[in-house]
Amino acid sequence: MPETLDTPGVGRVLGTDDATPLSFWVALGPDQYLQLDDVVALERLLPDDDTVRIYGLVTEVRARHEGARFDSDVFLIEDGILPAEVSQAAQILATRFEPEIFVPPLPGQLVYKAEGDERDMALYFDVMEKRLPAGLTRDDEPLYANLEFLDGSRGAHVNISGISGVATKTTYATFLLYSLFRSGVLGGEAINTKALIYNVKGEDLLFLDRDNRDLEDEDRERYGRLGLTPGAFDSVDFYASPRREDPIAAPDVATRQTGLTSYFWTLSEFCAEGLLPFVFADAEDDRQQYTIIIHNVVAKLRDAAEGRPDGGIVIEGETITDFESLARMIADRLQDDLTSADWAGRAIGQGTVNAFVRRLFGAVPHLKHLIRGNVPNPDKHRIQRQAQVTVVDIHNLNDRAKRFVVGVTLRRAFDEKERAGQQRPLLFVVLDELNKYAPREGSSPIKEILVDMSERGRSLGIILIGAQQTASEVERRIVANSSLRVVGRLDAAEAGRDEYGFLPAVHRQRSTILKPGTMILSQPELPIPLVTQFPFPAWATRASEAAPGKGNDDGDDPFRGLG
Amino acid sequence: MPQKVAIESWDPDYGVPTTEQAEESDVEVDVGVEMPEHLWAPVPAQAEQRPEALLFIDGVRRVDANAWLEDGHSPVRQGMFASFAAGAVRVADQAHVDRVEVRRTLFAPGNPEAFVTRAGTYEPFGVATPGADALSSALQERLGDLEVDVAAGVAEGADLVVVDGPLYRRQHLPRTIGYVKTHRVQYLNGRPAETIAALAEGQRTPVFRFRTSWTRHAWYLRLPGPRRHAWSGVVRLEATADLPLDETLALANLTAGVLPRYASKPHKDPRAPQNLYPIAGLERELRRRLGDAAYVERALRAAAG
Numbered sequence: 109m110p111e112t113l114d115t116p117g118v119g120r121v122l123g124t125d126d127a128t129p130l131s132f133w134v135a136l137g138p139d140q141y142l143q144l145d146d147v148v149a150l151e152r153l154l155p156d157d158d159t160v161r162i163y164g165l166v167t168e169v170r171a172r173h174e175g176a177r178f179d180s181d182v183f184l185i186e187d188g189i190l191p192a193e194v195s196q197a198a199q200i201l202a203t204r205f206e207p208e209i210f211v212p213p214l215p216g217q218l219v220y221k222a223e224g225d226e227r228d229m230a231l232y233f234d235v236m237e238k239r240l241p242a243g244l245t246r247d248d249e250p251l252y253a254n255l256e257f258l259d260g261s262r263g264a265h266v267n268i269s270g271i272s273g274v275a276t277k278t279t280y281a282t283f284l285l286y287s288l289f290r291s292g293v294l295g296g297e298a299i300n301t302k303a304l305i306y307n308v309k310g311e312d313l314l315f316l317d318r319d320n321r322d323l324e325d326e327d328r329e330r331y332g333r334l335g336l337t338p339g340a341f342d343s344v345d346f347y348a349s350p351r352r353e354d355p356i357a358a359p360d361v362a363t364r365q366t367g368l369t370s371y372f373w374t375l376s377e378f379c380a381e382g383l384l385p386f387v388f389a390d391a392e393d394d395r396q397q398y399t400i401i402i403h404n405v406v407a408k409l410r411d412a413a414e415g416r417p418d419g420g421i422v423i424e425g426e427t428i429t430d431f432e433s434l435a436r437m438i439a440d441r442l443q444d445d446l447t448s449a450d451w452a453g454r455a456i457g458q459g460t461v462n463a464f465v466r467r468l469f470g471a472v473p474h475l476k477h478l479i480r481g482n483v484p485n486p487d488k489h490r491i492q493r494q495a496q497v498t499v500v501d502i503h504n505l506n507d508r509a510k511r512f513v514v515g516v517t518l519r520r521a522f523d524e525k526e527r528a529g530q531q532r533p534l535l536f537v538v539l540d541e542l543n544k545y546a547p548r549e550g551s552s553p554i555k556e557i558l559v560d561m562s563e564r565g566r567s568l569g570i571i572l573i574g575a576q577q578t579a580s581e582v583e584r585r586i587v588a589n590s591s592l593r594v595v596g597r598l599d600a601a602e603a604g605r606d607e608y609g610f611l612p613a614v615h616r617q618r619s620t621i622l623k624p625g626t627m628i629l630s631q632p633e634l635p636i637p638l639v640t641q642f643p644f645p646a647w648a649t650r651a652s653e654a655a656p657g658k659g660n661d662d663g664d665d666p667f668r669g670l671g
Numbered sequence: 672m673p674q675k676v677a678i679e680s681w682d683p684d685y686g687v688p689t690t691e692q693a694e695e696s697d698v699e700v701d702v703g704v705e706m707p708e709h710l711w712a713p714v715p716a717q718a719e720q721r722p723e724a725l726l727f728i729d730g731v732r733r734v735d736a737n738a739w740l741e742d743g744h745s746p747v748r749q750g751m752f753a754s755f756a757a758g759a760v761r762v763a764d765q766a767h768v769d770r771v772e773v774r775r776t777l778f779a780p781g782n783p784e785a786f787v788t789r790a791g792t793y794e795p796f797g798v799a800t801p802g803a804d805a806l807s808s809a810l811q812e813r814l815g816d817l818e819v820d821v822a823a824g825v826a827e828g829a830d831l832v833v834v835d836g837p838l839y840r841r842q843h844l845p846r847t848i849g850y851v852k853t854h855r856v857q858y859l860n861g862r863p864a865e866t867i868a869a870l871a872e873g874q875r876t877p878v879f880r881f882r883t884s885w886t887r888h889a890w891y892l893r894l895p896g897p898r899r900h901a902w903s904g905v906v907r908l909e910a911t912a913d914l915p916l917d918e919t920l921a922l923a924n925l926t927a928g929v930l931p932r933y934a935s936k937p938h939k940d941p942r943a944p945q946n947l948y949p950i951a952g953l954e955r956e957l958r959r960r961l962g963d964a965a966y967v968e969r970a971l972r973a974a975a976g
Binding site: 175177178180181184185186188189190191192193 | 760762763764765766767768932933939948949951952953955956
């Protein structure tokens with residue numbers, strides 16, 4: 109850190125606008141320029157000879173004619189008739205004072221661009237013990253996030269908002285994972301650290317294990333600047349929902365034929381693990397009478413059902429091998445006067461029973477391929493999380509089925525973590541469309557799990573990387589518990605909402621014009637969010653980008669069992 | 672006893688009489704320089720010209736404070752603190768303020784001393800006779816000198832130098848003309864006077880010579896703008912009488928080809944069209960360079976104690 113301004117300055121603090129400790133304007137010298145997001149520094153001498161160094165980020169730049177009084181003077185000036193000078197000024201939002209004496213810079217003080225160590229100081233990179241590469245500036249300087257705010261030491265969770273299709277939320281989430289696994293920031297733990305990713309739209313995430321053949325040398329260089337080697341994810345398991353009405357349960361995926369496994373739950377798992385509540389969207393809502401029945405039925409199924417090797421169950425002497433039959437059997441028991449008290453509970457009205465049955469049958473068409481018996485090797489279709497990254501594809505499912513799958517898998521992951529009682533190794537969960545699973549209004553089993561995860565995940569070692577189009581529609585606690593907040597392109601009306609209070613006004617405005625690949629990243633240590641770009645994915649995001657596979661594709665063979 | 676200064680509490684604008692040029696009497700006019708009087712008619716407008724090096728020179732002045740000076744032996748004297756500035760606008764592709772000189776001066780009879788304030792040091796200037804008028808003329812004279820200095824510094828190689836006001840004391844500068852916006856005295860009568868009224872936009876009168884306390888060539892030019900009366904938009908241009916006639920005529924035609932382009936519009940300047948845009952812009956810049964009047968006055972009061 110130089111004692112004097114040995115780098116030539118770019119301008120001086122101007123005195124025609126107020127300079128405050130948090131925000132001030134700098135008039136730029138002739139032939140100098142600053143652009144948005146540039147990092148600057150200056151020093152102020154105090155009366156007691158102490159020096160305060162002030163660091164800041166350029167958040168606005170303006171240019172105007174000095175000497176012009178009317179808008180139309182610009183024509184006279186350009187024609188060389190009226191004398192005037194162009195003046196440029198940049199607004200700086202202060203990021204750091206060293207030492208912390210919050211005085212405004214004085215008009216006239218020299219301002220210069222902060223580079224190298226000084227830039228690190230300005231952005232607090234110097235105090236980050238574990239720096240996670242989080243992207244690049246426009247001139248390809250690396251930007252970091254403090255891992256301590258992600259791994260649970262001082263904070264956890266990431267929340268990403270942005271318009272679908274333009275905001276590249278999922279890609280940024282995958283980039284963060286890649287950076288976590290590959291940058292070495294996790295040290296020896298990286299090998300055991302795992303990620304669970306839900307593929308909610310398209311089949312973008314089904315090629316994580318393939319190199320991206322569209323990756324240019326330029327992009328490789330950008331990975332290099334972040335200290336990363338570009339490539340595909342090493343160890344990925346893919347699980348896809350099974351085709352409907354398919355006896356062998358082949359994965360329901362269009363673009364990838366090999367290397368993935370279909371998933372479903374057997375009826376015996378369904379009964380033994382009490383998964384019935386996840387069939388209902390509002391099972392925890394106390395205003396709903398029928399939820400009492402759910403808990404009774406769950407208990408009944410757990411006690412009465414006996415598993416069969418093919419995944420089916422035997423209950424009260426009856427063999428059941430598909431979900432529809434199970435639903436019908438439950439309905440019969442509830443509606444039969446002899447058994448209803450036993451199954452529904454005492455003093456349950458007929459109307460309540462009907463409400464339950466109606467909802468249960470409503471779920472059958474969407475879930476019957478996910479909950480089944482009568483399949484060879486049902487264990488093969490259990491989501492295992494053996495690989496470093498487990499991708500669970502739910503994009504072909506109806507919303508109700510999506511909630512079921514996400515709810516059940518999250519619960520299982522959560523339970524396992526809770527049982528293990530160890531925070532490390534970490535499990536990262538990437539889930540888009542949070543507004544579907546944890547909407548601001550109402551209550552449901554899956555929302556409870558997500559809220560629980562956001563509150564206790566930090567100590568349990570489950571880190572949620574959640575995303576949604578609009579943070580205003582997601583449960584407040586989940587957003588509030590996220591240490592890292594990321595914003596891609598936002599809708600203008602959305603950008604004005606309170607949920608984005610962490611963005612200064614200029615950043616809110618900018619969020620409406622962000623291009624794909626550019627995000628605004630806010631982290632607890634930095635008072636101002638950083639505009640960051642991330643390199644083109646080094647892994648394939650669609651079939652056409654996928655380089656030939658390198659691993660052994662030992663997934664489901666769709667023709668197995670037919671020969 | 673050191674110089675003691677008391678600042679007049681009246682606003683300087685009240686106490687300073689306007690010092691315009693003395694009433695010019697005994698004028699000798701020769702209208703037959705370019706053509707005989709009976710042939711006088713507007714000279715056709717010239718095609719627009721854009722000289723490569725065109726300069727406009729102007730100055731501004733401001734009385735910062737009136738003061739009373741005591742030194743213990745001579746009687747109390749009236750003095751005046753004034754700031755004045757002169758500058759040049761150079762017009763090439765774009766117009767830029769090329770040079771600005773600012774002076775702060777204490778005018779007083781006798782031998783005043785320099786006066787240091789936090790707004791700068793006022794250099795002393797001794798005036799021969801006491802009285803407000805003498806102070807004011809001294810200021811006007813010093814400003815004129817400063818304008819000449821500035822003009823001399825930038826006029827080298829210029830195609831045309833336009834000095835705001837009469838050319839008096841600047842006749843020696845090459846390719847320099849005086850630009851007079853207001854017409855207090857009517858120098859022409861009869862057909863020449865009718866010629867002025869008959870000028871169309873961009874047209875000039877023939878060149879004539881006239882002598883007051885000094886001799887110069889002059890011509891009238893009508894600038895483009897709304898025509899409300901016979902003299903709307905008419906300016907008088909003055910050139911040195913030392914030039915040969917053909918050069919004078921060339922200069923006259925050059926002004927007619929150049930200046931209309933810089934005429935201002937009424938909605939932007941109350942003195943339109945005569946107050947040319949570059950001069951108006953220069954004046955604003957010069958006033959800005961004089962500094963904030965209230966601040967300067969405060970500095971003076973603080974220094975006077």
